[in-house]
Amino acid sequence: MTTDAAGIEAVFRAEYGRAVSVLIRLLGDIDLAEEAVQDAFTTAVAKWPETGTPPSPAGWIITTARNRAVDRLRRESSREARHAEAVRLHAPDETAEEGPVRDDRLRLIFTCCHPALAPQAQVALTLRLLGGLTTPQIARAFLVPEATMAQRIVRAKAKIRDAGIPYRIPRDADLPDRVDGVLAVVYLVFNEGYGGRADLCTEAVRLGRLLVELMPDEPEALGLLALMLLIEARRPARTSGDGDLVLLADQDRSRWDRGLIAEGQDLVRRCLRRNRPGPYQIQAAVNAVHSDAPTADATDWDQIRRLYDQLMALAPSSVVALNRAVAVAETEGPGTALALVEDLDLAGYPAFHAVRADLLRRLGRTGEAVEAYDAAVALTESAPERAHLERVRAALAKS
Known part of the structure; x- marks a missing residue:
């Protein structure tokens, strides 16, 4: 069975990090490891469409990358160094190093x-x-x-x-x-995945679980895992059957993964018992409040605003202030929220323009809202998010 470009890309997404990690351990050289793995995938692009995907794609990539590294070392090293390095790279993998991270x-x-x-x-x-x-x-x-x-x-x-x-x-x-x-x-890996690469979300959650095992007494590790689980629980409802983006307020909550929600909420409760609040724990608590609400109208926005007040005290940033303004819009109205948003220096952040556009729309300032939607569309890289913004903008322009 042959393999197309999409199949090779899927292997790249799933196995690149593992292959580079193994090669760095073997080579002790980041650039050489990256180049060897990239060479191995280039070879896969040339061969797999004809030969098909090997039974162990990751093993094939790692073996091919190791061989490419050996070839390069033989070309570039002195005789003694070349011999020693080639012997080391062709030797079986060493016994796992002792320590807390395996x-x-x-x-x-x-x-x-x-x-x-x-x-x-x-x-x-x-x-x-x-x-x-x-x-x-x-x-x-x-x-x-x-x-x-x-x-x-x-x-x-x-x-x-x-x-x-x-x-x-x-x-x-x-x-x-x-x-x-x-x-x-780990959180940035998860966020990048949530923009369209589910494999990165899976990897981030896997690493989050390992961190909790490694540091069971670290409440922020618990908080991060809880945060990722509660967000990931909403993935099934985040897009429609046609692939269109569905905002949180419009999602079919019966499609949320209740198993992930229960696990995430349990972790939040464990964090609360430790009474050592941190940014990830507070963000997890915000998402726990959302997951508690049976409908969007039942969301406890006042509690969410108070949580963002606490987050601003612990880890202030313009992005946190923007998220707090969204809660303020629900508790005090879009006018109050817009005044807060206008003071933020986030011109290069697409969510800033999207939030501002929505607030302007709710205030009836249609022309300004359309311009803000244009700015959000221009900056948004995610195709589903961009398509959603374009649809809202088009509907608003016709009104």
């Missing part, structure tokens, strides 16, 4: 989140290596220009190389210093 992909995240790297570089590099995200995708997640993000990733790789930061399992004592970066990475 998953290659999770270990890669902790390595990239070494305190010697700037926090934003930690997250960007891990998104690149683990999820195979492109530089433009990562730049969009950070709301920075592509050139800025490219420089950030190059500098992070150079820092790891020049500082001799090892790819190894961190000791228990190292975990607290790296937890913030690791949690941020």
Whole structure:
């Protein structure tokens, strides 16, 4: 059975992070590992349409990448170094390293989140290596220009190389210093997936469960897992049968995954008992309130606004303020909310323009609302979200 381009792309999405993680452990060189895995996928594009997908696609990619790395080392190394490196790469995988992290992909995240790297570089590099995200995708997640993000990733790789930061399992004592970066990475992987790549959501939830096992007493790890589960529970209702985006207020709540909701709510209750609130726990609590409401009209928006007040006190940001304004619109009206939104510096953030457009629409300021929808459409990368905004804008322009 032959394999088409879509099938190879699916394998890339599912296995790229695992393959790169394994190759980095074997090679100790990030750039060489990335190039070897990319070469292996290039070979797959040439061969699999004729030969079909191998029984173990991940194993084929890793073996082919290792062979490509050996070939390159033989071409570029001295005789002694070439012989030693080739022997090491062709040897069976070593016994699993002892320590608290035994998953290659999770270990890669902790390595990239070494305190010697700037926090934003930690997250960007891990998104690149683990999820195979492109530089433009990562730049969009950070709301920075592509050139800025490219420089950030190059500098992070150079820092790891020049500082001799090892790819190894961190000791228990190292975990607290790296937890913030690791949690941020996992959540950004999840958010990127929620924009259209379900495989990244699955991977982020898997990593979230591993983090909870690794750090059972870390409430923010519990909060992050709860947050992802509660959001993921709504995926079945997020699109219509035709693939159109369905907003939260319009979703058929009978389609929500009640198993994920129950698990997420239980984790939120565990967080509350610890009484050590943090940003992920509060966001999880917000989503727990949404999941409690049998209908959109029954949503306790006052409680959500209070939770965003608490989040603004703990971790203030323009994006949090924007989300708080959405709750204010439901409790105090769109006029009050719009005054809050207009003060935010989020011109490059599509959700800012979408929220502003909706508030203007509710206030009857149709012309301004249409212009705001135009700005949101121009910035939105997700095809379903862009199509939804275009439909709302078109309907508004006709009214």
